[in-house]
Amino acid sequence: xxxxxxxxxxxxxxxxxxxxxxxxxxxxxxxxxxxxxxxxxxxxxxxxxxxxxxxxxxxxxxxxxxxxxxxxxxxxxxxxxxxxxxxxxxxxxxxxxxxxxxxxxxxxxxxxxxxxxxxxxxxxxxxxxxxxxxxxxxxxxxxxxxxxxxxxxxxxxxxxxxxxxxxxxxxxxxxxxxxxxxxxxxxxxxxxxxxxxxxxxxxxxxxxxxxxxxxxxxxxxxxxxxxxxxxxxxxxxxxxxxxxxxxxxxxxxxxxxxxxxxxxxxxxxxxxxxxxxxxxxxxxxxxxxxxxxxxxxxxxxxxxxxxxxxxxxxxxxxxxxxxxxxxxxxxxxxxxxxxxxxxxxxxxxxxxxxxxxxxxx
Ligand SMILES: *Cc1c(COP(=O)(O)O)cnc(C)c1O
Numbered sequence: 001x002x003x004x005x006x007x008x009x010x011x012x013x014x015x016x017x018x019x020x021x022x023x024x025x026x027x028x029x030x031x032x033x034x035x036x037x038x039x040x041x042x043x044x045x046x047x048x049x050x051x052x053x054x055x056x057x058x059x060x061x062x063x064x065x066x067x068x069x070x071x072x073x074x075x076x077x078x079x080x081x082x083x084x085x086x087x088x089x090x091x092x093x094x095x096x097x098x099x100x101x102x103x104x105x106x107x108x109x110x111x112x113x114x115x116x117x118x119x120x121x122x123x124x125x126x127x128x129x130x131x132x133x134x135x136x137x138x139x140x141x142x143x144x145x146x147x148x149x150x151x152x153x154x155x156x157x158x159x160x161x162x163x164x165x166x167x168x169x170x171x172x173x174x175x176x177x178x179x180x181x182x183x184x185x186x187x188x189x190x191x192x193x194x195x196x197x198x199x200x201x202x203x204x205x206x207x208x209x210x211x212x213x214x215x216x217x218x219x220x221x222x223x224x225x226x227x228x229x230x231x232x233x234x235x236x237x238x239x240x241x242x243x244x245x246x247x248x249x250x251x252x253x254x255x256x257x258x259x260x261x262x263x264x265x266x267x268x269x270x271x272x273x274x275x276x277x278x279x280x281x282x283x284x285x286x287x288x289x290x291x292x293x294x295x296x297x298x299x300x301x302x303x304x305x306x307x308x309x310x311x312x313x314x315x316x317x318x319x320x321x322x323x324x325x326x327x328x329x330x331x332x333x334x335x336x337x338x339x340x341x342x343x344x345x346x347x348x349x350x351x352x353x354x355x356x357x358x359x360x361x
Contacts, residue, residue: 003238003239003240003354004239004240004242004271005237005238005239005271005272005276005352005353005354006237006238006239006353006354006355006356007235007236007237007238007349007353007354007355007356008235008236008238008326008355008356008357008358009041009042009045009046009234009235009355009356009357009358010232010233010234010235010236010357010358010359011045011046011048011049011234011357011358011359012232012358012359013217013232013233013234014046014049014050014215014216014217014234015049016231016232017214017215017216017217017231017232017234018030018032018050018053018215020214020229020230020231021198021209021211021214021215024198024199024205025193025198025205025209027205028193028205028206028207028208028209029054029055029207029208029209030053030054030055030208030209030211031053031054031055031056031057031077031191031208031209031210032050032053032055032056032057032211032215033056033057033058033079033194033210033211033212033215034046034047034050034056034057034058034063034215035057035058035059035060035063035079035212036059036347037063037347038216039212039213039215039216039343039346039347040235040277040346040347040348040349041216041234041235041346041355042355042357043058043063043066043067044066044067044070044072045355045357046215047067047070047072047074050074050215051074053074054075054208055074055075055076055077055097055208056072056074056075056076056077057076057077057078057079057210058076058077058078058079059078059079059080060078060080061078061082061087061090061091061094061096064076064078064091064094064096065090065094068094068095068096075097076094076096076097077096077097077098077099077121078091078096078097078098078099079099080099080131081098081099081100081101081102081105082098082105082108083104083105084108085108085111085112088108088109088112088114088118089112089114092114092115092116092118095116097119097120097121098118098119098120098121099120099121099122099123099131099158100120100121100122100123100145101122101123101125101131101132101133102131102133103133103137103141106141106144106145106148109145109148109150109151110144110147110148112148112150112151113149113150114150116150117150117151117152118150118151118152119152119154119156120145120151120152120155120156121155121156121157121158121191122138122141122142122145122155122156122157122158122188123158123159123160124138124157124158124159124179124182124183125159126159126174126175126176126178126179126182127162127171127174127175127178128159128160128161128162128175130160131160132159132160135178135181135182138182138183138186142155142186154188154189155186155188156188156189156190156191156207156208157179157183157186157188157189157190157191158190158191158192158208158210159175159179159191159192160192160194161175161192161193161194161196161197161201161204162175164193164194164196164197164200164201164204164220165196165200165220165221165222167200167221172197172200172201172204173201173203175192176192176201176203176204179192180203189206189207189208190206190207190208191206191207191208191209191210192204192205192206193205193206193209193210193211194210194211194212194220195211195212195213195214195215195220196220196221197209198211198214199214199220199221199229200221213342213343214226214229214231215234216233216234216235216346217231217232217233217234217235218231218233218331218332218342218343218346219231219332219342222336225330225332225333226330226332227330233325233326233327233330233331235325235326235331235346235349236323236325236326236327237272237276237277237278237323237324237325237326237349237353238321238322238323238324238326239270239271239272239276239321239322239324240270240271240319240320240321240322241268241269241270241290241316241317241318241319241320241322242269242270242271242305242318243268243269243318244266244267244268244269244310244316244317244318245266245267246264246265246266246267247261247264247265247267248261248264249261249262249263249264251265253267253298253299253307254298254299254300254302254307255299255300255302256300258284258299258300259284259298259299259300259307261298265309265310265311266309266310266311266313266314266316267298267307267308267309267310268290268295268307268308268309268310268316269305269306269307269308270288270305270306270307270308270322270324271304271305272304272305272306272322272324273301273302273303273304273305273306274301274302274303275303275304275350275352276304276349276350276352276353277345277348277349277350277353278301278306278324279301279334279335279338279340279344279345279348280300280301281301281338281339281340282297282301282306282334282337282338283297283337283338283339284296284297284298284299285297285337286334286337286338287329287333287334287337288306288308288322288323288324288329289322289323289324289328289329290308290310290313290316290320290321290322291313291316291320291321292323292328293312293313294329295308295309295310295312295313296308296309325345331345331346
């Protein structure tokens, strides 16, 4: 008997994707981005597959502390840094690198006198206007950090792109130029590239690259799938058919009766819904794989179930296995049918979905 909703996370695919990243950026070290529970794949299990990476990045302290408590001794960077002295002290107890993006953080660092020196990734805002110092402030901030007695003088410099996934948007080249120009008189290592930039913007490949989505085998570009970029999907989401029946012309299916059947139809009910992280916005026609064959979603996505039109699959029966995305059905495609990006689908997998890991090619 097949199981209700579960996901398979293929660690061999993570390793394959890491190799691919190294091939795209052969002269760079890899800061593997495993924030948000490793994009929904499970923090510790992905960290396990990435043991030989140069460093790992998470957004928040709690994620890094989980890694340390599980005995991961790799270099870890906190992308959002800290907001006060107490938080910095805690981060330093766990030997974590911090991103420094605001003058408030610089003030905290100037007062800090802990036992170890703080390793800083100094973030420049080259146009995204989210986190980071303006280029005009770089010199002053850098000097203040160098003068702080408990800051490691090997300060790294980084920036983040707003539009690297749009390959004909000139913003990225402008950000790259602003960054290179701003840092040319400084000595530290630098880091610019996220996944999209690793593939599309060679001038952004410096000492460190910061891949996230491509580690999970997913394309950062709207018009290409991960498999077309040589990546292997890491997560596949599965469930099973729990009901199969005939419905009659005029029958309205699901909440609000938005889909009305025109001819006698074989209707299947699959045990997956937005309570598992399947997108409620998935439109009628979104492909679903049953026994490896595509059928269209019909009606609205409910919390625990979706309905599919099985007319083209007369042999399907209760208990048959269903793939919502993964091998043979790209999560990129489901994102498109749901007017979202694959990032939100992967991150959105909920607690009740059991995640099984496998190591297979
Ligand atoms: C999330 C994140 C990344 C990774 O982005 P992808 O598009 O998933 O490759 C890199 N750098 C920073 C600062 C991030 O926040």
